[in-house]
Amino acid sequence: MxxxxxxxxxxxxxxxxxxxxxxxxxxxxxxxxxxxxxxxxxxxxxxxxxxxxxxxxxxxxxxxxxxxxxxxxxxxxxxLNKYEEMYQNKVIELTKFYLESVNLFFSDETSKAGAYALNGLIIDWINLSRLYSDHLEECTAKISQTASVLFSKPQSMDSKIVTELLLNLLRYNKNSSRGIAWYESKFENITIGLYANESHPGHHIFRNVFNNQYIEGIKFENSAFSELEMMKIHANYSQFIKCDFRATNLQDSILVEANFNNSMMVGTNLSFCIASDATFDNVDLTNADFSHSNLIGASFKNSNLTGVDFSGAVIKKTDFTGACLKNAKFEGASIENSYFNDSDITGIDLKGDELDGSQIYNLRFYGTEPTDDIKEKILNGKLQDIFKLYKSKQNFETETLPF
Structure with missing residues (x-):
């Protein structure tokens, strides 16, 4: 040559x-x-x-x-040839280590040691991707593959491994043009929010790491994210079951078909979100903010929506069945073909005619279910007048409405 x-x-x-x-x-x-x-x-x-x-x-x-x-x-x-040769040698080395770690992980006697080895292997792949950026796609695939092995047997990982794994994956995901495949990922009992316990473990480290993250398909259960900054996340089809989002900032996020059932979301900021077909059933959303959000097809069954701000939101085929909507704000909201059956609308700021076309069976306010005659007047825009009369009269059922 x-x-x-x-x-x-x-x-x-x-x-x-x-x-x-x-x-x-x-x-x-x-x-x-x-x-x-x-x-x-x-x-x-x-x-x-x-x-x-x-x-x-x-x-x-x-x-x-x-x-x-x-x-x-x-x-x-x-x-360049030497550089490529060094990369291929490192890949061979890590692949060999991967096979050994997997064997350890799936052995009952050494599963925890295997978990630590696989977690360390993910860190090695992350470091390799930084040194060899032209092989980023391959490194990302290896990281996702290794993480999926860990998630296949979560009982073998202690909380330290899980928390470190999540942090490393999120940091890599944010700095990489190739996203992690999260669909096999499931995290349980992660405590990284401010209210996790008195010592607030991990809160400072995780404070902003979720911002602008693509975490579609990820699964969390019994985990705490309170007071974290999670703006502009892409969490379509993700699950956050029984999680703590108190005072968390999720503004401008995309949450299509996301599941937040049985969670605590008091004071959560969900303004300007796309949450179509998302599920918020049995959730405490007291004083949460959904202003200017897309809630088409979303479900809030049996949830506490006291004081929630829905102003400017798009509410179409949205299900509020059994929800408490006391003092909720709907100013400027677009409401169409939604479900308010068995819900408590005491103190909401609607005129009433906005509910025309929606289902309002067994509607309640001030502890009373209105008659069909009163429902008709509500749909004719007299809801605020009815509220005033309810407040001023002790026994409204015997009164004659002055309309």
């Missing part, structure tokens, strides 16, 4: 002799022109020798520079 490379850049004798001939002819032409036209150029031997030597010298300089460039390119190729 090296000998062939040198031959390609030896001086071509024919071109060299041609350059000398051209230089001599040029010198003769200048000499004759100077003599006949009286140009005033000094006819010295040194000048003409320099003129004759200039063109061959330029040719030799070009050949030398091209040879230098080719040598540099050759060395770069050698370094």
């Amino acid at each position: 090296k000998n062939k490379f040198k031959v390609n850049f030896v001086v071509n004798v024919n071109w060299f002799l041609k350059s000398i001939l051209v230089a001599i002819l040029l010198a003769i032409f200048i000499y004759i022109g100077n003599k006949q036209l009286h140009l005033g150029i000094d006819n010295t031997m040194t000048g003409y020798i320099g003129l004759i030597a200039a063109l061959p010298t330029a040719y030799l300089w070009i050949v030398r520079e091209r040879k230098k460039e080719a040598e540099i390119e050759y060395r770069e190729r050698e370094l």
